[in-house]
Amino acid sequence: MAIDLLRLPTDSIVRPDKDRFLNEENPFEAMMSRFDRAAELLDLEPGIYKILRNPEKQLIVSVPVMMDNGDVEVFTGYRVLYNTSRGPAKGGIRFDLNVTLEEVKALAAWMTWKCAVVNLPFGGAKGGVICDPLSMSVGELERVTRRYTKGIISLLGPDTDVPAPDVNTNERVMAWLMDTYSMHVGRTENAVTTGKPVEMGGSLGRxxxxxxxxxxxxxxxxxxxxxxxxxxxxxxxxxxxxxxxxxxxxxxxxxxxxxxxxxxxxxxxxxxxxxxxxxxxxxxxxxxxxxxxxxxxxxxxxxxxxxxxxxxxxxxxxxxxxxxxxxxxxxxxxxxxxxxxxxxxxxxxxxxxxxxxxxxxNAGGVTVSYFEWVQDRMGYFWSEAIVNERLGDIMTRSFGDVLQLSKQHRVNMRTAAYMLSISRVATVHRLRGIYA
The missing domain is CATH 3.40.50.720 (NAD(P)-binding Rossmann-like Domain)
Structure with a gap:
């Protein structure tokens, strides 16, 4: 781990608001309070702080679906790309009645830091549809998935945004998403999603x-x-x-x-x-x-x-x-x-x-998703033993990196993990500069 990356150049020190718990259960506020703590310890300069504190893209779509009884229901879907400075956005899609934009934003930010803490070349994203999948038939779930995919298709792609399963979604949902995307672009594109069935490009061990x-x-x-x-x-x-x-x-x-x-x-x-x-x-x-x-x-x-x-x-x-x-x-x-x-x-x-x-x-999931994306892109697939061995290497090394930083700065593991991930994302932003 390159500890010197944490010696960040600063214009001034960020002093985040200490009273951030007015709504303890707001997931975005919870994520941001931890971000603020790490940013303060890193002396993160104001410009980078502002960039990393805001999601890049937030898409809200209507998802009209013909239900089995002939009625039309209109669901609401979200897709948030939080940061893509390190690579394509990566993050799951959940189907749940409790999905909110605040939750999706928080989860997209968490994915950004998660990918960075295990040093994957991905940014963070998340998506969701407000629905009750447990009360829906297979046909209704398929139609929701395909119409939602069409709604967010401008974001999707193996080089831009690569979804995965999350709460109440699975490899079958990812198969529908991959097929819908492939039909629109006119070619089979396995690498547009991960968590797929092994028979269509999924990874062993995922x-x-x-x-x-x-x-x-x-x-x-x-x-x-x-x-x-x-x-x-x-x-x-x-x-x-x-x-x-x-x-x-x-x-x-x-x-x-x-x-x-x-x-x-x-x-x-x-x-x-x-x-x-x-x-x-x-x-x-x-x-x-x-x-x-x-x-x-x-x-x-x-x-x-x-x-x-x-x-x-x-x-x-x-x-x-x-x-x-x-x-x-x-x-x-x-x-x-x-x-x-x-x-x-x-x-x-x-x-x-x-x-x-x-x-x-819980970064093991996105790590093997990364392996799946790599295998899909090169058209060569690994044995489960190799997948597990490489997962073990990354998880063990990443734990050691965070523990070392925790000891060095005398902070808990959560703060150390945020410091490590934020420093990696911030470093890329400094190297890339701001396009004008």
Missing amino acids: KEATGRGCMLVTKEALTHLGMDLNGATIAVQGFGNVGSIAARLMAQQGAKVIGISDRAGAFYNAKGIDIDAAIKHVQQHRSLEGFTGGDAIDAEELLTLEVDVLVPAALENVITTKNAPRIRAKVICEGANGPTTAAADPILDEKGIFVIPDILA
């Missing part, structure tokens, strides 16, 4: 990548703290793709997963939960409801279990000022984006909890 990345950095964190993943106790909040795979991989390393939860409920077993059985149950029933491998507990109680590692792997804002004082984990590995509010950060610091921040902890 589905497991985010959970695997969580396992890898958790292992590094425990080693740093003089502990071992073998025998560690784990609680996983959110048992979707990220949480379930992280739980399974940690269990395979000898960890004891004693708590898991999803939207249907939370379960505790002091002797350890059979993760393979839990995954099979979810595959059969679409949730943990009715799972018999543990005692049902309150979802909030799972977050406060006395464990070595807590993995919040669901949505934003689950660790707040209300419950942070009661959290008893030694390590928090943020599998989700923004699971901890900015106002809760100092509480966790005071308790001595080692937090692996989201922009590092």
Whole structure:
């Protein structure tokens, strides 16, 4: 890591507003409060500060769709490109009733810092459609996807904006998006999206990548703290793709997963939960409801279990000022984006909890997305063993970079991760200059 890149030239010191928690659960404010803290420590010059504090492009589209009953519904879709100075925009698309522009902006910014912290040649983006995918048929989902893709197609392209799956989207949705784009440009363009089926240019290891990345950095964190993943106790909040795979991989390393939860409920077993059985149950029933491998507990109680590692792997804002004082984990590995509010950060610091921040902890997914994009562009595909080996190299090196900076500047891992990523993006802006 080139530490000297952090010795930034300055015109004056940025002094961000300290009172930024009027709305603790506003994701964009939370992201920006952390950005401001890192910018202050970096003495980021005002011009670069202004550039990095604002998204490049924000697109809002209407998505009219003929439903199965013959009615026309009009959904609202968003796509935000936050910063593309380091390369094409990269970021997922989510289908959810709670999608907002503020959330999408925050997630696009997080993707910018996430790509930079693991040193990928990507910028950050995010997208979403306000809808209830669980109540929609396959045909309705396909029509929403294709019409939304047409609405944002001016942004899309392997050299400009490369989406991926996110909440309530999957490889089938990415296949529809790729096909829609390809039909409009008149050629098959595999590299326009990642997270696709392997049969059409997807990468081996992509589905497991985010959970695997969580396992890898958790292992590094425990080693740093003089502990071992073998025998560690784990609680996983959110048992979707990220949480379930992280739980399974940690269990395979000898960890004891004693708590898991999803939207249907939370379960505790002091002797350890059979993760393979839990995954099979979810595959059969679409949730943990009715799972018999543990005692049902309150979802909030799972977050406060006395464990070595807590993995919040669901949505934003689950660790707040209300419950942070009661959290008893030694390590928090943020599998989700923004699971901890900015106002809760100092509480966790005071308790001595080692937090692996989201922009590092869950960067395994975008790293293997990068591998998929590279493989699509060169038309040559790697074995899963090679994908996992290269993922391990990047995640381990990136954890070490952030830890070194944390020690050097005597800041927590989140602030160090922001400092590293912001410095990398800022450096490129200085080198490129401002086009006039």
